[in-house]
Amino acid sequence: xxxxxxxxxxxxxxxxxxxxxxxxxxxxxxxxxxxxxxxxxxxxxxxxxxxxxxxxxxxxxxxxxxxxxxxxxxxxxxxxxxxxxxxxxxxxxxxxxxxxxxxxxxxxxxxxxxxxxxxxxxxxxxxxxxxxxxxxxxxxxxxxxxxxxxxxxxxxxxxxxxxxxxxxxxxxxxxxxxxxxxxxxxxxxxxxxxxxxxxxxxxxxxxxxxxxxxxxxxxxxxxxxxxxxxxxxxxxxxxxxxxxxxxxxxxxxxxxxxxxxxxxxxxxxxxxxxxxxxxxxxxxxxxxxxxxxxxxxxxxxxxxxxxxxxxxxxxxxxxxxxxxxxxxxxxxxxxxxxxxxxxxxxxxxxxxxxxxxxxxxxxxxxxxxxxxxxxxxxxxxxxxxxxxxxxxxxxxxxx
Amino acid sequence: xxxxxxxxxxxxxxxxxxxxxxxxxxxxxxxxxxxxxxxxxxxxxxxxxxxxxxxxxxxxxxxxxxxxxxxxxxxxxxxxxxxxxxxxxxxxxxxxxxxxxxxxxxxxxxxxxxxxxxxxxxxxxxxxxxxxxxxxxx
Numbered sequence: 091x092x093x094x095x096x097x098x099x100x101x102x103x104x105x106x107x108x109x110x111x112x113x114x115x116x117x118x119x120x121x122x123x124x125x126x127x128x129x130x131x132x133x134x135x136x137x138x139x140x141x142x143x144x145x146x147x148x149x150x151x152x153x154x155x156x157x158x159x160x161x162x163x164x165x166x167x168x169x170x171x172x173x174x175x176x177x178x179x180x181x182x183x184x185x186x187x188x189x190x191x192x193x194x195x196x197x198x199x200x201x202x203x204x205x206x207x208x209x210x211x212x213x214x215x216x217x218x219x220x221x222x223x224x225x226x227x228x229x230x231x232x233x234x235x236x237x238x239x240x241x242x243x244x245x246x247x248x249x250x251x252x253x254x255x256x257x258x259x260x261x262x263x264x265x266x267x268x269x270x271x272x273x274x275x276x277x278x279x280x281x282x283x284x285x286x287x288x289x290x291x292x293x294x295x296x297x298x299x300x301x302x303x304x305x306x307x308x309x310x311x312x313x314x315x316x317x318x319x320x321x322x323x324x325x326x327x328x329x330x331x332x333x334x335x336x337x338x339x340x341x342x343x344x345x346x347x348x349x350x351x352x353x354x355x356x357x358x359x360x361x362x363x364x365x366x367x368x369x370x371x372x373x374x375x376x377x378x379x380x381x382x383x384x385x386x387x388x389x390x391x392x393x394x395x396x397x398x399x400x401x402x403x404x405x406x407x408x409x410x411x412x413x414x415x416x417x418x419x420x421x422x423x424x425x426x427x428x429x430x431x432x433x434x435x436x437x438x439x440x441x442x443x444x445x446x447x448x449x450x451x452x453x454x455x456x457x458x459x460x461x462x463x464x465x466x467x468x469x470x471x472x473x474x475x476x477x478x479x480x481x482x483x484x485x486x487x488x489x
Numbered sequence: 490x491x492x493x494x495x496x497x498x499x500x501x502x503x504x505x506x507x508x509x510x511x512x513x514x515x516x517x518x519x520x521x522x523x524x525x526x527x528x529x530x531x532x533x534x535x536x537x538x539x540x541x542x543x544x545x546x547x548x549x550x551x552x553x554x555x556x557x558x559x560x561x562x563x564x565x566x567x568x569x570x571x572x573x574x575x576x577x578x579x580x581x582x583x584x585x586x587x588x589x590x591x592x593x594x595x596x597x598x599x600x601x602x603x604x605x606x607x608x609x610x611x612x613x614x615x616x617x618x619x620x621x622x623x624x625x626x627x
Contacts, residue, residue: 115585115588118584118585119588121500122500122579137554142559142562143555143558143559143563144555144559146562242581244554246554249554329582
């Protein structure tokens with residue numbers, strides 16, 4: 091791979107050990123994928139997970155003096171302030187201490203502590219045609235397909251390295267010729283709501299594995315939360331960095347535009363039966379629930395409005411808890427809209443800065459939970475799981 | 490069968506050797522028990538087998554950007570990482586974890602590894618020079 095004098099100097103460590111480590115990783119990736127050179131990226135999103143693998147790299151960069159060169163946002167980990175009064179964090183000492191250190195290092199390195207898994211709606215919004223480095227399941231396909239920015243499917247570490255260097259190796263989805271559809275998906279089921287889009291994503295992600303699906307038969311523009319759900323769930327059982335819904339997502343009015351001369355490697359049909367079977371595979375029980383977990387990915391303002399309406403004037407059944415995860419930015423707006431008061435009056439827990447896959451939810455082990463998210467079902471910290479739309483989840487929780 | 494020397498494409502440089510462990514299923518290292526390296530994923534071809542100190546031969550990585558690195562990192566902290574890896578398809582998330590934790594990784598082996606490598610073989614992966622040597626049991 092060609093490196094400029096400046097890049098060579100970084101690789102040699104002339105700009106410090108932190109930048110050197112970041113550059114080493116980017117060059118290793120570039121060489122693995124035969125990238126001819128590095129290209130500039132102008133924003134990054136590191137899907138910080140607060141776990142040991144995350145700590146390993148961010149600590150190395152922070153101690154080596156690296157600092158973010160471009161706006162670099164972070165994923166939810168744990169809101170320590172919120173949970174200190176709810177659970178005994180000291181009991182979970184090992185996991186808590188790793189998560190704590192991770193957050194300190196991201197701050198030190200100059201990352202933006204957005205702690206949101208949908209940064210592309212508020213804190214870090216790429217523009218059409220912008221080259222970026224976005225990790226996080228829903229973020230990668232959202233910015234490629236819905237916004238039309240260019241990013242590869244990044245790991246936390248490659249996204250963070252790009253944030254520090256301000257560059258990424260030129261390969262994969264940064265090149266137009268690699269952004270063509272590969273698999274045709276014929277949707278033969280009616281998609282009613284965001285939950286249906288989640289189930290669609292789960293089914294198609296599993297069927298396609300790796301590739302760029304092109305959806306046919308979705309006759310209506312998806313809403314933002316429907317897009318978010320589809321993007322996230324495609325990357326639970328699969329690794330799907332981009333997709334097309336011709337007429338609605340970017341750069342394709344027709345199926346032919348989306349395939350751009352490619353012959354589909356495969357044709358998949360999605361029927362009512364496939365949707366029903368996918369739901370059955372996700373559920374481990376149909377019994378009473380102890381808790382409802384929403385906001386995986388984080389709920390946006392529209393979704394908080396919906397759940398506030400559902401809970402308005404309602405009371406939760408005894409011993410049932412409702413947890414809604416969102417970002418601090420969204421909560422601020424939800425407060426102004428009056429949603430927060432409604433949710434609090436109903437007894438729901440509105441949590442910011444936190445991921446459902448964290449130790450702060452370990453005390454739910456053995457309980458039965460319900461969620462509208464197959465991703466949450468997969469990474470859950472609670473016991474048995476039911477899935478359903480947000481309306482069904484709330485109906486299961488209220489008197 | 491005589492020993493074999495095969496050219497390959499270097500992804501992560503380095504040298505590692507060990508017993509061959511073959512899996513037709515993609516692997517996510519977060520499903521391995523960090524203490525022993527034993528894969529615990531229900532239905533996986535390697536269920537119950539340890540990746541520790543092996544040369545792992547598999548199609549590709551899978552799952553989220555966070556857990557692959559976290560899984561391999563936990564193996565490193567417990568000295569239960571594989572000594573080298575041979576894959577069919579490269580994807581950036583696995584490459585990034587292997588590069589950071591210095592696990593030699595190659596692809597594009599001259600012959601289909603599932604045809605020429607068997608359990609019990611010793612495999613020497615010289616990723617730096619792009620050479621894989623397969624030593625058959627005497």
